[in-house]
Amino acid sequence: MKISRFCKLITLTMTVILAMLCITVAQAQTPANFNVGHAERLLVLAPHPDDETLSAGGLIQQVLAQGGSVRSVVVTSGDAYVEAIQKATGKQHLKPSDFIHYGEDRLNESRHAAQLLGKGFIHLDLLGYSDGSVYAMLVSHWRRSHPDRSGFTGFDHVPYRAAEDKGIAQDGEDLRNELVAILKDTKPTIIVFPDVMENDSDHAGLGMFALLAVDDWRESNKTAHTEPRLLAYLIHWQDGWPPGSSADKAIDNSEQPLFLPEDLPLRGHSRSCLALNQPEVKLKSQALQLYKTQQQAMGPFLQAFVHSNECFTEFKVADSRGIENVVKQWQHARKQFDSHPVSRWRIARE
Numbered sequence: 001m002k003i004s005r006f007c008k009l010i011t012l013t014m015t016v017i018l019a020m021l022c023i024t025v026a027q028a029q030t031p032a033n034f035n036v037g038h039a040e041r042l043l044v045l046a047p048h049p050d051d052e053t054l055s056a057g058g059l060i061q062q063v064l065a066q067g068g069s070v071r072s073v074v075v076t077s078g079d080a081y082v083e084a085i086q087k088a089t090g091k092q093h094l095k096p097s098d099f100i101h102y103g104e105d106r107l108n109e110s111r112h113a114a115q116l117l118g119k120g121f122i123h124l125d126l127l128g129y130s131d132g133s134v135y136a137m138l139v140s141h142w143r144r145s146h147p148d149r150s151g152f153t154g155f156d157h158v159p160y161r162a163a164e165d166k167g168i169a170q171d172g173e174d175l176r177n178e179l180v181a182i183l184k185d186t187k188p189t190i191i192v193f194p195d196v197m198e199n200d201s202d203h204a205g206l207g208m209f210a211l212l213a214v215d216d217w218r219e220s221n222k223t224a225h226t227e228p229r230l231l232a233y234l235i236h237w238q239d240g241w242p243p244g245s246s247a248d249k250a251i252d253n254s255e256q257p258l259f260l261p262e263d264l265p266l267r268g269h270s271r272s273c274l275a276l277n278q279p280e281v282k283l284k285s286q287a288l289q290l291y292k293t294q295q296q297a298m299g300p301f302l303q304a305f306v307h308s309n310e311c312f313t314e315f316k317v318a319d320s321r322g323i324e325n326v327v328k329q330w331q332h333a334r335k336q337f338d339s340h341p342v343s344r345w346r347i348a349r350e
Contacts, residue, residue, distance in 0.1 A: 031259065031311055034272035040068035043188035043228075045179075045210050047134055047202040048078035049110040049126075050291040053117065054305045055233035056192045057284035058276040060117050063190070071123040071186050074110050075175070075206055077160055079103030080131035080152040084297035099152040100159060103131070105293055107162040113287040125182065128163025129170055130155065135205035137172035147171045172209075179213035184221070188228050195232040195313055197264060203236055214317065231272075231312035235305075237261055242304040250303035254281050258307035266313075273311040281308060 042063040046052035052060075052072045060070050079099045086092060088102070107126045114122040129137075130150035141148035147169040149156035158165045168174055183191075193210035194203040214230070241261045244251035255278075260271060276284070285306045289295060294302060 031271040031273040034274040034312070036062040036066050036068070036274070037189075038066050038068070040066065040190055041186055041188045042068060042070045042190045042192065043182070043186050044070070044072045045191070045193040045206060046072065046074045046110075047194060047200075047206045048076055048131065049074050049106040050078075050113075050288070050294050050302065051194070051203070051235055052110065053113050053284065053287045053291070054235055054302065055194075056310060057117060057287055058280045058310050059190075059192065059274055060122065061280050061283060062274065062276075064118060064121055069123070069186075070118060070121065071125070071182070071188070072110075072114060073125040073127065073179075073182060074107070075127050075134060076129045076131045076202060077103030077126075077163070078106040078131050080150070081293075081297060082152075084293060088293065088296060094152075096152065096154045099150075102293065103128070103153070103160055104162060106291075107160060109291045109293065111162070112290045116290060117283065117287045123186075125164050126160075126162055127165045127175075127178070128158040128160040129165070129175070130158075132202060133170050134175075134209065135201035137170060137175055138205045138208055141170065142172040144169045144171045144174060176209060176212055176216070179209060180216045180220070183213055183217040190229045190231060192231045192233060192312070195234050195264075198234060198236050199238065200236040207232065211315075218317065227317055230315035230317060232315055233310075233312055234260055234264060237264065245301045245304035247300045247304075250300045252303070252306075254278075254285065254306045255308055257309045258305070258311065260311050260313065264313070269316070270314045271311060272314055273309045275309050276307075278308075281306060 036059070040063045042056075042060065044052045044056050044060065046055070052074060060072070063070055079102050081102070082094065085094055085098055085102050089098060091098065107128065110126060111124060114124045130148070130153060132152075133148045133150065136148040147156040148171065150170075153159060155170075157167055157169050160166060165178070191210065191214065194207040196204050196207035196211070198204045198207060214228075238261070239246065242258055244253060257273070259273070285303075288302045288306065291302065
């Protein structure tokens with residue numbers, strides 16, 4: 001996939017910068033068991049439709065079963081999956097309307113999956129930003145006066161009817177403020193978000209936005225002693241993880257645990273895993289079947305996350321401090337990358 005070469009260039013930049021910040025190599029560690037408490041308030045942050053279920057479909061069920069509440073925020077519409085749209089439509093040359101239609105389908109799939117998982121008790125926010133915009137908003141389109149314009153849909157604001165944020169400009173400051181507002185409203189005891197080491201630009205970028213928003217929330221609410229549990233998940237990593245993700249046909253490992261890869265840097269954090277029973281695993285699998293566009297494009301990849309557990313890297317709330325400095329480093333690297341003559345849109349159309 002030609003588009004993947006672009007993503008690898010971006011994530012390579014991220015990896016180098018994080019290495020400069022003295023991230024250590026992961027040491028072997030036995031994950032702790034993670035138990036859900038009574039009446040937890042869970043907030044799940046997902047960069048694309050399906051990430052919320054892939055990462056925390058079992059955790060969502062357990063929080064609700066223990067009398068807790070769940071809010072799921074899907075930031076983009078996932079509308080720029082070029083190869084999948086070409087396959088679904090039979091077109092080689094796609095128009096902006098093709099991407100819009102695909103984005104609408106994906107947002108609706110998240111709605112259907114949430115209904116199945118939560119039986120109406122999941123507060124779902126579909127923000128509807130453009131696929132690929134999260135990293136761009138983080139590092140080079142921070143202000144409303146200079147929003148990110150999608151090279152696929154042509155919009156520099158959210159165009160989706162199904163989106164909570166229809167019409168809002170695609171800029172980093174507005175996304176950050178919205179996440180802070182969601183934190184203030186939800187007051188979560190558990191926040192699930194993408195690891196900043198993710199091998200995908202939107203995933204890593206949303207991980208950074210999550211930490212920025214947590215820091216803002218804490219600064220604005222110091223008297224409340226806000227100490228939520230921060231659980232970072234991993235969806236995209238090096239080839240071969242998770243096992244079966246690149247297989248031609250889906251492999252059933254639903255009775256086996258899935259642990260985070262050994263070469264994922266530990267960074268001084270701990271890891272924990274939530275055990276799932278078979279009814280929870282089955283419902284998670286059924287929810288993933290509702291992402292029909294993604295089942296058609298990469299069914300084995302989705303199935304590779306259906307296991308008897310869900311594992312996370314546990315960040316500390318203090319890790320959100322000083323995150324502004326990391327963002328500045330990324331912004332500097334992005335300026336150098338933007339000077340390259342080949343744009344993502346050209347890569348996608350070749």
